[in-house]
Amino acid sequence: MIAVSPDPEPAHFSFLTARGLRKSYGRGGYGQSPAVADVDFDIGERAFTTLLGPSGCGKTTILRLIAGFEQPSAGELLLEGVSLAGLPPENRPVNTVFQSYALFPHLSVSENVAFSLRLRQGTGSIDRKVADALAAVHMTEYAERFPHELSGEQQQRVAVARAMIATPRLLLLDEPLSALDRKMRLHLQSELKDLQRRLGIAFVYVTHDQEEAFALSDTVIVMNKGRIVQTGRPEDIYARPVDTFVADFIGGAVLVAAEIKERSGGSLVVATPLATYTAPGLETLSAGTRAALVLRPEAIQPCAAGEAGAFAATVSSTVFHGSGFLVGADVAGITLRYVAESAPEPGSEVWLKILSTKTFVTAVTDGSL
């Protein structure tokens, strides 16, 4: 086993730490760029952390590195300051809930859940623990069924019970809800969040669904092309995206090319094809650089014709989404999106204004805009 340093570690808030973590597959072919490229992150004890990004961004690879299914090409992972290097999956205080559930098809639900306990001890208190775990995921009456007799949602519940009965310090969840329909997904989201609070352990969750990431997480780590782009609380990532990739991936903002004229206090004065605005923005941006103005639906408001700062736009599309309509309107070659209570006629003219305090000036990622 691993020798733990006898000296008390200095107080640190990181439970799981990645330093220079890198994973590349093979040589040549499509394996040219690494799946995970020199990544650093800290995951807090008892925190719900989500790795969010498009498919192929390396988030699942990070999960597999933490679980021990893959070995890093460089860098290391530390759990409470102790390196996990060389530790096989069975010796890590970490358990995984797989995207495909990976329930053992030849074992019943209760045998699946009891699997880790049966490896460790006799039959002692196993039955009661299994009953408790099944009750926690509301699967008590399915104990004697086999996995193929369960729906996807029920299989997922069993997978969660099977992983948490092993009392991990850290639970890894790889897109666990992606195969379920929307209603079931929302339902299980709140159950998972609740479970995480009750267990009081760290969850690391992988998803490509930003709504899901926001609903569940204390901390979101946004990834793209094997790198971490931004880390923060969901509301900060939404309000202050570090670049156009994040702004676009999170909430699908409309991005408008902007040139920074000057910095005034905490705000930036930017010239855009629409008008010149004074808006909050990244601290790192300086005058003269090319940037982008992030316009989310709530930053655009319909208004009376001729109001100060208002401009006319042509309605190009309307989409009903329950509480209102998402309207697309064209102006100066840009399609803006805003929310309206009633749907304007496509082709008609509307007057809009921009609430500059609800916008954000961010950096331009290579290739966008």
Next chain:
Amino acid sequence: MAASKLVPSLSRASLAIPVAGLIAVGAILPLAVFVVISVFSVDFDAYVLVPDFTSANWREILTHASYWVLIGKSVVNGIVAVLMTGLVGYPVALALSGLPKTMKGIALVVLLTPLYTGEIVRVYAWRLVLGQDGLVNALLMGLHVISEPLRFLLFTEFTTHIALFYDDLPFMVLALWISVERIDPRLIEAARDLGCRPLMAFWRITLPLTGSGLAAGTFIVFALAAGEMLAPSMLGGTSGATPMTMIDSLFGTAFDWPTASALALTLLAVLVVTATALAGLVLVLSGGARYLRWRVA
């Protein structure tokens, strides 16, 4: 799709009828002929079969230990081959399933190539390898491991088992390989994740999920090894007699077709019962029986 709905008899299963019929005729007809001949007797003066419905041939087989010694050797040959090919076959099948796709095709060709060499060629190759002045003895003596040639290598039961193992290994590997390929690798990862060392993951997950493949391999290898005549008789020396050599000489040289038929039928019954029992035992012991039950259900 539409046709099968309009004409219910044109289901997919009905496509198997011609082949099933052929197998039934090809297997049952000769057996029926054997059954009939086994109650005949031979007029050795006129060299003709006499249909006198006697039980003498069956009594001859059932009461003479020498026939049962031969049948027993055949069963032992089959069981030893199953054990050896099973033990060696699993690591090979697991390794093959881990290969990249392009390598798998090459591996399949390599695995099956020995089948093309022809049995008689392999028999003489074994003689060259295992003989007194053969490769193995020369190598061991060259390395000064032994001072005089090992004599048990050729023309013993050991030789028979080695040859049968080599001949039948590809069939066991194929049966296991196919069933290993069907296991989701995530299941092994999940087992490791939940605390299994690699060997424990094999016992708890891989073995039960490949139990049907192991049973199929057992059935095939037992049939091939227990029914093999050439390798035991040409490599096994004085121990190499099998029921098949006996049947051959009864039919061919002695013109005692009735006794040969009775022996052939007895051997068939013993081998089928043993093979079925072995395959069933394998299914139960591997934990695969349970898996099979729900898959069929």
